[in-house]
Amino acid sequence: MRYITEFRNGASAKGLIARIAQTSKHPARFMEFCGGHTVAIFRYGIRQVLPKTIEMVSGPGCPVCVTATPDIDKAIALAQIPGVIITTFGDMLKVPGSRSSLQKARAGGADVRMVYSPLDALKIATENPEKSVVFLGIGFETTAPGVAASVLQAEEQNIRNYYVLSQHKLCPPVIRAILKAGEVKLDGLICPGHVSAITGSQAWEFIAKEFGIPCVVSGFEPLDILQCVAMLTAQVESDESKVEIAYRRGVTREGNAHALALMNKVFEPCPANWRGIGVIPGSGLKLRKQYKHHDAEVQFDIKVEPSIEPKGCLCGEVLRGVKTPLDCGLFRKFCTPESPVGPCMVSSEGSCSAYYLYGSELI
Amino acid sequence: MEDRILLAHGSGGKLAHDLIEKSFVSVLDNPLLAPLDDSAVFEMSGRLAFTTDSYVVSPIFFPGGDIGKLAVCGTVNDLSMSGAKPLYLSLAFIIEEGLLLKDLQRVIDSIKTTAEEAGVRIITGDTKVVERGSADKLFINTAGIGKIPEGVTISGSNAKPGDKVILSGTIGDHGIAVLSQRQGLSFGTKLESDCAPLGKIVADMLTASRNIHSLRDPTRGGLATTLNELAKQSKVGIRIEESKIPVRDEVAGACEMLGLDPLYIANEGKLIAIVSLEDADTILAAMKRNRYGQDAVIIGEVTAEHPGRVVMKTALGSSRIVDMLVGEPLPRIC
Ligand code: SF4
Secondary structure, eight states: OOOHHHHHHHHHHHHHHHHHHHHHHSOHHHHHEEEHHHHHHHHTTTHHHHTTTTEEEEEOOHHHHBHHHHHHHHHHHHHTSTEEEEEEHHHHOOOOSSSHHHHHHHHHOOEEEEESSHHHHHHHHOOOOTSSEEEEESSTTTTTHHHHHHHHHHHTTTOEEEEEEEOOOHHHHHHHHHHHSSSOOEEEEEEOOHHHHHGGGGOOOOOOOOOOOOOOOOOHHHHHHHHHHHHHHHHHHHOOOEEEESSSTOOOOOHHHHHHHHHHHEEEEEEETTTTTEEEEEEEEOOOGGGGGGGGHSSSOOOEEEOOOOTTOOHHHHHHHHGGGGGGBBTTTOOSSOOOOOOHHHSOHHHHHHHHOOOOOOO | OOBBBOGGGSSHHHHHHHHIIIIIIIOOOOOTTTOOOOSSOOOSSOEEEEEEEEEOSSSSSSSSEEHHHHHHHHHHHHHHHOOOOOEEEEEEEETTTTOOOHHHHHHHHHHHHHHHHOOOEEEEEEEEEEEEEESEEEEEEEEEEEEEOOOOOOOOOOOOTTTTEEOSOOSSHHHHHHHHTTOOOOOHHHHHHHHOOOOOHHHHHHOEEEOOOEEOOOOOOOHHHHHHHHHHHHEEEEEEEEESOOOOOHHHHHHHHHTGGGGGOOOOOOOOEEOGGGGGHHHHHHHHHHHHHOEEEEEEEEEEESSSSSEEEEESSEEEEOOOOOOOOOOOOO
16 A cells, blocks of 8 residues: 555655646646546646646536436335335435435334445345335446446345345446537546556556547546646647556556446446436446346336426536536535535535535635 | 344343343443442542544454444543543444344443453443334444543643644554445455553553643544644644555555545544643653553644644645545545
């Protein structure tokens, strides 16, 4: 674990900052896709140390934030069915749906439990054979293989009361959709670190080829991100567009074949509804037919009323990179991490919570 | 079948009596506890400190400690942070039916060892047993009394511009050690909780100088939250430097992986001291001589600017506001 201290080393950081300032001649707008990057950029004050020529915008890479309201409503409705235990990652508890949240449903008597991994959920299923235990499968390529593994384990151990409500989403299709829409002009993309560890950097090659946008995969430490920005800047200034990796210790071109195989075994692509963006074909994952007895969508009769979006919330625009939380009239005044209006304020990876926690003007 | 706690152990009958005698009294034996009257009776004079806290932790055994050690250290440390010398503790257990007797014994033994190290005595107690599912294995409440030495006035509202901020060692060890034991979060680490009684190090510091203005142990909410509390209570600003804050490689590694910020992770054996500029080095030296303060370091200072706010100079040379913890720190999903 030595690299941690190395990657926070102030001296090498200063070198990189100087290099970026020297190379950067033309205005350039870079999007960090991943919410983890947004948080790191704020936490280490990276925007402050970059030259004026470089503008950073945040993208849609926060799995909690992109979960659309109807999908949240569905999870809440499922929680109301007698005999159902909902298990979920903690951030999902507070996300407001149209009329309630999982947290409120729990206070009202629903059995909703926070877990750290789908394996915890599986354990709850074995301990409560008379109940139906549903794991809310949200997340990207990073979490899907683990959920797939839990389904296979349930198969192997014949655990029949374990279900997954799959709301998983895939990253490359949403980036394509955003770039195609052309609402936000980008000169470079900071590609997600953990997602790329699974998909490999090859997943982004279409962006460089079809859209001519430089791509660099980054880790989450400040030096990784600075390195990444330096590489993007170099590409911009030399008019190149290719996929590079600034996160060699975590990412290869090919990715993690084992995890991808697990994911493909259990899931198949399906359309998915992204908050603020809409339905994108092939951007979600659902359980394959042979696992339908673990598919909550198939096994339960979930009734949801038409959804209502939170009034005044700009999460959709924020996720597309066309607005920042500061453009939102509710930010800080009515919307805070304690009483969030939209999911971008709930999730620890959300842009609004990053702005709230780390983004205040210095006094 | 291994012996387990039954509901009858809390009923006040013979089983309960035997449990208290065998498991508690004989282990924690001391003259004030021994009479087993309805209350412990003792003499005391001067300025006293009195505090209470309840302890729930899952799992109840974790690397570097257990719920018993935590229950003693937590209350001892709360007393110590007012400058008091911790003397007596009460100890109340709420036990979930079915807890292994040997686990209970292990917790009590750990309480004994920790209390001895801290120089406190357990002088009264209580046990209740609740039905399976009504508690999670074991909850403990402790209350404590300590005596404040003559001339000591330590409070969270005493920090003054110009004061130095000292941190007694690495941050995040406890929170990450406990998290590492959660199912499904197996990241190979040998990290241990820093759980420790801080009475002695505070006594050493007070011997070195009485110019200690504020003391606080950064438990839940971590260093960031505690510094914010101090800044708000004293109506001063606090400036710290990221590069001065000691973090173990294992903690930094786990935090990177999980997307957590060590500044917000709980500690159970660390303290923050806000002390006058003139005596900062003397106090720091006294801390470094104690086993729980070997890595102590001055991490920043108190300012008149930005009252109520904590500002950190990052390793990159930029500055940012460090806010209180909101919600609980959760591992990232992405
Ligand atoms: S600040 Fe709140 S209301 Fe505004 S966009 Fe963010 S989450 Fe939505």
